[in-house]
Amino acid sequence: MITGAGSGIGRAAALALAADGWSLALTGRRPQPIEETARKIRESGGRAIAVPCDVGDPDSVRNLFAKVRETFGRLDLLFNNAGTGGPPKLLEDLTYEQWKRVVDTNLTGAFLCTQEAFRIMKEQDPRGGRIINNGSVSAHAPRPNSAPYTSTKHALTGLTKSTSLDGRKYDIACGQIDIGNAATEMTARMAQGIPQANGAIMAEPTMDLSHVVEAIRYMANLPLDANVQFMTVMATKMPLVGRG
Numbered sequence: 454m455i456t457g458a459g460s461g462i463g464r465a466a467a468l469a470l471a472a473d474g475w476s477l478a479l480t481g482r483r484p485q486p487i488e489e490t491a492r493k494i495r496e497s498g499g500r501a502i503a504v505p506c507d508v509g510d511p512d513s514v515r516n517l518f519a520k521v522r523e524t525f526g527r528l529d530l531l532f533n534n535a536g537t538g539g540p541p542k543l544l545e546d547l548t549y550e551q552w553k554r555v556v557d558t559n560l561t562g563a564f565l566c567t568q569e570a571f572r573i574m575k576e577q578d579p580r581g582g583r584i585i586n587n588g589s590v591s592a593h594a595p596r597p598n599s600a601p602y603t604s605t606k607h608a609l610t611g612l613t614k615s616t617s618l619d620g621r622k623y624d625i626a627c628g629q630i631d632i633g634n635a636a637t638e639m640t641a642r643m644a645q646g647i648p649q650a651n652g653a654i655m656a657e658p659t660m661d662l663s664h665v666v667e668a669i670r671y672m673a674n675l676p677l678d679a680n681v682q683f684m685t686v687m688a689t690k691m692p693l694v695g696r697g
Contacts (some may be wrong), residue, residue: 454478457535459486462638471499511639518569527577531570533563534587541603559605581624590633592686626680633687660688
């Protein structure tokens, strides 16, 4: 299962995993984009279903996983990819609703999906499975005016560690991929320049999305007795390491 599968990293990962022989359950808030991803997979001879879901809503998540169990009978991989950011506003000007929208999607959504995945993975035969969380380089260092996004990505690291520990007894492996400046629709504005910690506006380098996809494929296709706990894949010259 891939959340946020209608565009960007989610869609690219879905197409790559389908090429590796995985059957895919694709989800996102909007039906049309995830159905388009599913259609591309089916046209290539793969198997995919598209199930709209709000990952921040417990009932919606339960319905999603019930559909997966009904269709496939088991779940071997969950890629918690769905994510959103808040508006680039001063911390003191953010509204509660803006904060909550990001937390509900990025953190609560990953927790709810992980919880339902556990319930399937620990009971199926063969037992176990893998969960990959899409973190961010924001799990290491913030950008200016990004309190909701940065907070949830730091928290996702804690969820990854707890999932790894609590999943051991069920043969459930969990790892996190932290991505920096992959070339997607979300990062297109980086070429024009984005705010830096010193107040400057600077264009930032990006990397081809294919490098992220290859990392996800590697993590996903490992046997359950091996795990990538944390991996950072980033544009080499982006301002992250050191003081810019």
